[in-house]
Amino acid sequence: MDAHRKDIHNSDIPVLCRACEARHRGVCGALTSSQLLSLNKQSTRKHIEAGSELIGESQETSSYANIITGVVKLTKMMSDGRQQIVGLQFAPDFLGRPFRIDSGISADAATDVNVCSFPKAAIERMIKEAPELEHRLLEQTLKELDEARDWMLTLGRKTACEKVASFLYLIATHINPEADPDSASFELPLTRSDIADFLGLTIETVSRQLTKLRKEQVIVIRNNRHVEVPDLDKLAEFASQ
Amino acid sequence: MDAHRKDIHNSDIPVLCRACEARHRGVCGALTSSQLLSLNKQSTRKHIEAGSELIGESQETSSYANIITGVVKLTKMMSDGRQQIVGLQFAPDFLGRPFRIDSGISADAATDVNVCSFPKAAIERMIKEAPELEHRLLEQTLKELDEARDWMLTLGRKTACEKVASFLYLIATHINPEADPDSASFELPLTRSDIADFLGLTIETVSRQLTKLRKEQVIVIRNNRHVEVPDLDKLAEFASQ
DNA sequence: CGACCGATTGATGGAAATCAACCGCTGTGG
DNA sequence: CCACAGCGGTTGATTTCCATCAATCGGTCG
Structure with missing residues (x-):
């Protein structure tokens, strides 16, 4: 290039x-x-x-x-x-x-x-x-x-949980392309409502899947917006990708 | 052009x-x-x-x-x-x-x-x-x-019925672009399994929605593959587009 | 302080998936 | 010639996941 x-x-x-x-x-x-x-x-x-x-x-x-x-x-x-x-x-x-x-x-x-x-x-x-x-x-x-x-593929064939994980993975790898490829920490650029519209879900389902991922220790949520991903590979697994 | x-x-x-x-x-x-x-x-x-x-x-x-x-x-x-x-x-x-x-x-x-x-x-x-x-x-x-x-938009936000209608509308308008813009008659290029994979549904749901559209007289089905659409505008309504 | 907004959590309902039986057709072989 | 297996498709019964409805929380702003 x-x-x-x-x-x-x-x-x-x-x-x-x-x-x-x-x-x-x-x-x-x-x-x-x-x-x-x-x-x-x-x-x-x-x-x-x-x-x-x-x-x-x-x-x-x-x-x-x-x-x-x-x-x-x-x-x-x-x-x-x-x-x-x-x-x-x-x-x-x-x-x-x-x-x-x-x-x-x-x-x-x-x-x-x-x-x-x-x-x-x-x-x-x-x-x-x-x-x-x-x-x-x-x-x-x-x-x-x-x-x-x-x-x-995400919209047509993935479950709600996989969709949310896929979204987080997408953001983690795009918001700061030069960052650490193993872990990530970022501000979500979208509201829950936007995330729902991106994933073809409702805000309630997005919220539930986020807390599920938090409880499974795949992500850490700070201020509703700030997300940390200690292990991107683990997130990718949840996203089935 | x-x-x-x-x-x-x-x-x-x-x-x-x-x-x-x-x-x-x-x-x-x-x-x-x-x-x-x-x-x-x-x-x-x-x-x-x-x-x-x-x-x-x-x-x-x-x-x-x-x-x-x-x-x-x-x-x-x-x-x-x-x-x-x-x-x-x-x-x-x-x-x-x-x-x-x-x-x-x-x-x-x-x-x-x-x-x-x-x-x-x-x-x-x-x-x-x-x-x-x-x-x-x-x-x-x-x-x-x-x-x-x-x-x-179809995958993320439409119902099964709207998805199937959207698919039929897509085929009707693409398989023979020069044809009558009001009605259509064609052979489906895809099997039910392919249609399901296109729409993010199962074959059973595709089948049910096709019979629903048939009963609603939006389409006529001849040989499982041959479909007639007497009124494309009506089909477009069912597709919400 | 209370109104409001975005987000979370809980209870319930519904649309589509899943499981299962069956239909119609084709091809095959005894 | 018929029996039957195989395949694509339909239909029915049941289950599951997500949407919907509803209450609540926490933060911000007037």
Whole structure:
């Protein structure tokens, strides 16, 4: 992946981009430093508070964004109010659906979120100039497809307990990818209600399974939100994965 | 989409490609007639019988393919035997995971299938020459991602009856896309067992819901496999979509 | 302090899984 | 030719897991 990075020195990299993960693991890694500079002129950093909407369900959005920090949830809703979270996105994921207005999905900030936002047109023009950018988008889309299909197995075939364990495992391995691969300690980015919507369960069942995992000593729960996992392998067993 | 077709006349189009849907709606539409000709020299038509495997779960596959006719099911399996169908593919879908060996998915012919198969290397070389080809792959991948997320809502939040109705609606609208948009009549490409694995149910529940829909006069069942839907809108209501 | 919100826990009900019997069809072999 | 085994599918009886309904807890904010 690093082979695609056109820059060797940081000399002509925009200040805001220097520490940005999107330039390494994200889509911006596909750009030359001059392209990065031009895109940077049109980009703005934005802070979005937990709970507010990034992309409306079928409202047209005129910009794309990279997630800098925080967690974004992608939700589908039925007309009678039932809803399902169909994806979680972490830094440095690319946010926004290229080449189509909408697919009945809304994107909301699960936690406080910082994004780097660009006009749609700027990205689409740049795609034409840099095929490598489209390649990165394909890579991310394939990754999201894999994740969606993994989750389909969880939704369709796992028990409530396995679902909750799978969720905790997912968060433990995504919220801080560089951390210890054996144990983990983190703040849950979702409320019980969100977790239920992600797992196709009710909040009561989520709560019961969490206390079950706590009693089985698979996890330690501090403040309803803070979770510690002393042994990730053990958690994976409970998740059947 | 037609704007991308480089050919006006059929004169220099390979015989096998002339009637192929992949050249219109599929990935081959991204190729010039000379590229098509060169790819065609390396491609072979293959017939696969219902039930046999196209891509093993983690075995490396050295070729990609376009589906000419038939239905392919993508399956994920757990170590204890539970399984979930995570996608169905119809003509002229592209088959095979670009840029990665595997993602724990196996592809099996649900019905008898005809494919047009190419060596992996040929496609990957052609992607470098024709960015438009990668664009088509991105389009298809985004479509599959949308479908996967739609299905996540079905798996997580719908009742057994809504799931079965959703499945019938999916088949009715995909098996013959050009047909009457109001009613439908088709052979189910999946067994009851496959349907159960697609819906996250058991075969018994699938069977019960089918008879329920039959008694409610939403569908007519002829030979266990042949289904008629006199009113697709009514079916969509039962599917809550 | 009390209202409110998110979360937990308990009691009960229901939808789907499980267990089991049976149907209709096909192919096979005595 | 018929007996019967095998397979996919249906139907019935029972069980189980999760949803639903309801009460309570703990923390925060006005």
